[in-house]
Amino acid sequence: MRLMEEKQAVRRAVRARLHAQPPAERALRSADACAQLIAHPAFQRAAVLLAYCAMPQECDPAPAVLAARAAGKRIAFPLCLPGNRLALYEPLAPDALAPGSYGILEPVPARCRSVFPAEVGFAIIPGVAFGRDCSRLGQGAGYYDRLLPELSCPKAGLAFDFQVQERVPCEKWDVKMDLIAENNGIIVNKMYSCL
Secondary structure, three states, rough: OOOOHHHOOOOOHHHHHHHOOOOOHHHHHHHHHHHHHHHHHHHHHHOOOOOOOOOOOOOHHHHHHHHHHHHHOOEEEEEEEOOOOOEEEEEOOOEEEEEHHHHOEEEEEEEEEEOOOHHEEEEEEEOOEEEEEEEEEOOOHHHHHHHHHHHHOOEEEEEEEEEEOOOOOOOOOOOOOEEEEEEEEEEEEOOOOOO
């Protein structure tokens, strides 16, 4: 099976499980995964976080975002740009996020402050599936593939336990996560010694 076909097969299988998960279970498992993140020293040390607004079936970082705000941290969110690129913005008003690309809440630049990737101290990254070696399989559009090399901070995949597999198909240029937080614990990339 070619790599692209293998990626699509994994995406189909995981998406089916994501869509089958009851909303109450999804919320509970999201909270458990976020609790793993919140307790991590790299999360606690960071002054500026990158998070995302979850699609309905995704592991939701909202509990971690609330904890970060309560701790006085700044939080940036991605905005989809042409060319499958992401720009980062910190919301400055209650109405600073609005439905954008793919129906996902995104920053409204006029109500936000621009954030450079170098400012981010800890990044919470979505994915369809993750490997135990901290590899990541995204949705397929390459938005995060373009952003991840620009981030010099710890990068944490956020997932439900069934999204973490023994291995996921990846390309040589794919950036691995430094850790994966899932509802049952944390997997740390052994190659990243600063965590």
